[in-house]
Amino acid sequence: MINRKFFLGFIRIHILYHANQEEIYGVQMIQELKRHGYEVSPGTMYPILHSLESEGFLKSRRENVSGKIRKYYKITSKGEKILQESRQKINELIKEVID
Ligand SMILES: [Zn+2]
Structure with missing residues:
Protein backbone atom coordinates (compact mmCIF):
# COMPACT_ATOMS: atom_id res chain seq x y z
CA MET A 1 0.00 0.00 0.00
CA ILE A 2 1.61 3.22 -1.19
CA ASN A 3 -0.21 5.38 1.37
CA ARG A 4 0.73 3.17 4.29
CA LYS A 5 3.44 5.47 5.57
CA PHE A 6 1.11 8.43 5.39
CA PHE A 7 -1.65 6.74 7.37
CA LEU A 8 0.66 4.95 9.80
CA GLY A 9 0.14 7.58 12.48
CA PHE A 10 -3.66 7.27 12.21
CA ILE A 11 -3.36 3.52 12.50
CA ARG A 12 -1.08 3.75 15.53
CA ILE A 13 -3.44 6.17 17.28
CA HIS A 14 -6.37 3.92 16.43
CA ILE A 15 -4.62 0.94 17.99
CA LEU A 16 -3.79 2.93 21.14
CA TYR A 17 -7.39 4.09 21.39
CA HIS A 18 -8.69 0.51 21.40
CA ALA A 19 -5.92 -0.74 23.68
CA ASN A 20 -7.10 1.91 26.12
CA GLN A 21 -10.66 0.50 26.02
CA GLU A 22 -9.81 -3.18 26.33
CA GLU A 23 -7.14 -5.80 25.66
CA ILE A 24 -6.61 -6.16 21.93
CA TYR A 25 -4.88 -8.64 19.62
CA GLY A 26 -3.59 -8.49 16.06
CA VAL A 27 -6.36 -10.16 14.05
CA GLN A 28 -9.01 -8.23 15.95
CA MET A 29 -7.31 -4.92 15.11
CA ILE A 30 -6.93 -5.89 11.44
CA GLN A 31 -10.71 -6.41 11.32
CA GLU A 32 -11.41 -3.25 13.26
CA LEU A 33 -9.27 -1.16 10.93
CA LYS A 34 -10.90 -2.78 7.90
CA ARG A 35 -14.25 -1.60 9.28
CA HIS A 36 -12.78 1.91 9.19
CA GLY A 37 -11.51 1.54 5.62
CA TYR A 38 -7.89 0.59 6.24
CA GLU A 39 -6.56 -2.56 4.57
CA VAL A 40 -3.78 -3.67 6.91
CA SER A 41 -2.14 -7.04 6.35
CA PRO A 42 -0.71 -9.14 9.21
CA GLY A 43 2.74 -8.32 7.80
CA THR A 44 2.00 -4.68 8.53
CA MET A 45 -0.01 -5.03 11.75
CA TYR A 46 2.38 -7.18 13.74
CA PRO A 47 5.43 -4.95 13.26
CA ILE A 48 3.30 -1.95 14.29
CA LEU A 49 2.21 -3.74 17.49
CA HIS A 50 5.79 -4.81 18.18
CA SER A 51 7.16 -1.31 17.75
CA LEU A 52 4.40 0.22 19.90
CA GLU A 53 5.42 -2.26 22.57
CA SER A 54 9.16 -1.72 22.24
CA GLU A 55 8.56 2.05 22.37
CA GLY A 56 6.71 1.52 25.66
CA PHE A 57 3.18 2.51 24.54
CA LEU A 58 1.76 -1.02 24.82
CA LYS A 59 2.47 -4.03 27.01
CA SER A 60 1.58 -7.59 26.15
CA ARG A 61 0.77 -10.95 27.70
CA ARG A 62 0.53 -14.34 26.03
CA GLU A 63 -2.43 -16.64 26.34
CA ASN A 64 -3.06 -20.11 24.96
CA SER A 86 -2.94 12.91 20.09
CA ARG A 87 -6.54 13.81 20.94
CA GLN A 88 -5.57 17.47 21.22
CA LYS A 89 -3.64 17.34 17.97
CA ILE A 90 -6.48 15.57 16.15
CA ASN A 91 -8.88 18.19 17.41
CA GLU A 92 -6.59 20.92 16.15
CA LEU A 93 -6.20 19.17 12.80
CA ILE A 94 -9.96 18.79 12.38
CA LYS A 95 -10.47 22.48 13.07
CA GLU A 96 -7.96 23.33 10.38
CA VAL A 97 -8.73 20.72 7.74
CA ILE A 98 -12.45 20.00 8.11
CA ASP A 99 -14.17 23.14 9.40
ZN1 LIG B 1 -12.11 1.67 15.97
Whole structure:
Protein backbone atom coordinates (compact mmCIF):
# COMPACT_ATOMS: atom_id res chain seq x y z
CA MET A 1 0.00 0.00 0.00
CA ILE A 2 1.61 3.22 -1.19
CA ASN A 3 -0.21 5.38 1.37
CA ARG A 4 0.73 3.17 4.29
CA LYS A 5 3.44 5.47 5.57
CA PHE A 6 1.11 8.43 5.39
CA PHE A 7 -1.65 6.74 7.37
CA LEU A 8 0.66 4.95 9.80
CA GLY A 9 0.14 7.58 12.48
CA PHE A 10 -3.66 7.27 12.21
CA ILE A 11 -3.36 3.52 12.50
CA ARG A 12 -1.08 3.75 15.53
CA ILE A 13 -3.44 6.17 17.28
CA HIS A 14 -6.37 3.92 16.43
CA ILE A 15 -4.62 0.94 17.99
CA LEU A 16 -3.79 2.93 21.14
CA TYR A 17 -7.39 4.09 21.39
CA HIS A 18 -8.69 0.51 21.40
CA ALA A 19 -5.92 -0.74 23.68
CA ASN A 20 -7.10 1.91 26.12
CA GLN A 21 -10.66 0.50 26.02
CA GLU A 22 -9.81 -3.18 26.33
CA GLU A 23 -7.14 -5.80 25.66
CA ILE A 24 -6.61 -6.16 21.93
CA TYR A 25 -4.88 -8.64 19.62
CA GLY A 26 -3.59 -8.49 16.06
CA VAL A 27 -6.36 -10.16 14.05
CA GLN A 28 -9.01 -8.23 15.95
CA MET A 29 -7.31 -4.92 15.11
CA ILE A 30 -6.93 -5.89 11.44
CA GLN A 31 -10.71 -6.41 11.32
CA GLU A 32 -11.41 -3.25 13.26
CA LEU A 33 -9.27 -1.16 10.93
CA LYS A 34 -10.90 -2.78 7.90
CA ARG A 35 -14.25 -1.60 9.28
CA HIS A 36 -12.78 1.91 9.19
CA GLY A 37 -11.51 1.54 5.62
CA TYR A 38 -7.89 0.59 6.24
CA GLU A 39 -6.56 -2.56 4.57
CA VAL A 40 -3.78 -3.67 6.91
CA SER A 41 -2.14 -7.04 6.35
CA PRO A 42 -0.71 -9.14 9.21
CA GLY A 43 2.74 -8.32 7.80
CA THR A 44 2.00 -4.68 8.53
CA MET A 45 -0.01 -5.03 11.75
CA TYR A 46 2.38 -7.18 13.74
CA PRO A 47 5.43 -4.95 13.26
CA ILE A 48 3.30 -1.95 14.29
CA LEU A 49 2.21 -3.74 17.49
CA HIS A 50 5.79 -4.81 18.18
CA SER A 51 7.16 -1.31 17.75
CA LEU A 52 4.40 0.22 19.90
CA GLU A 53 5.42 -2.26 22.57
CA SER A 54 9.16 -1.72 22.24
CA GLU A 55 8.56 2.05 22.37
CA GLY A 56 6.71 1.52 25.66
CA PHE A 57 3.18 2.51 24.54
CA LEU A 58 1.76 -1.02 24.82
CA LYS A 59 2.47 -4.03 27.01
CA SER A 60 1.58 -7.59 26.15
CA ARG A 61 0.77 -10.95 27.70
CA ARG A 62 0.53 -14.34 26.03
CA GLU A 63 -2.43 -16.64 26.34
CA ASN A 64 -3.06 -20.11 24.96
CA VAL A 65 -6.27 -19.90 22.90
CA SER A 66 -7.33 -23.40 21.79
CA GLY A 67 -3.75 -24.53 21.28
CA LYS A 68 -2.46 -21.30 19.73
CA ILE A 69 -0.51 -18.63 21.57
CA ARG A 70 -2.23 -15.30 21.24
CA LYS A 71 -0.59 -12.06 22.31
CA TYR A 72 -2.90 -9.58 24.02
CA TYR A 73 -1.93 -5.94 24.26
CA LYS A 74 -3.03 -3.13 26.51
CA ILE A 75 -2.00 0.46 26.86
CA THR A 76 0.71 1.66 29.28
CA SER A 77 0.71 4.97 31.15
CA LYS A 78 3.15 6.28 28.53
CA GLY A 79 0.62 5.20 25.88
CA GLU A 80 -2.21 6.97 27.71
CA LYS A 81 -0.16 10.14 27.74
CA ILE A 82 0.56 10.07 24.01
CA LEU A 83 -3.10 9.20 23.31
CA GLN A 84 -4.20 12.27 25.25
CA GLU A 85 -1.73 14.44 23.35
CA SER A 86 -2.94 12.91 20.09
CA ARG A 87 -6.54 13.81 20.94
CA GLN A 88 -5.57 17.47 21.22
CA LYS A 89 -3.64 17.34 17.97
CA ILE A 90 -6.48 15.57 16.15
CA ASN A 91 -8.88 18.19 17.41
CA GLU A 92 -6.59 20.92 16.15
CA LEU A 93 -6.20 19.17 12.80
CA ILE A 94 -9.96 18.79 12.38
CA LYS A 95 -10.47 22.48 13.07
CA GLU A 96 -7.96 23.33 10.38
CA VAL A 97 -8.73 20.72 7.74
CA ILE A 98 -12.45 20.00 8.11
CA ASP A 99 -14.17 23.14 9.40
ZN1 LIG B 1 -12.11 1.67 15.97
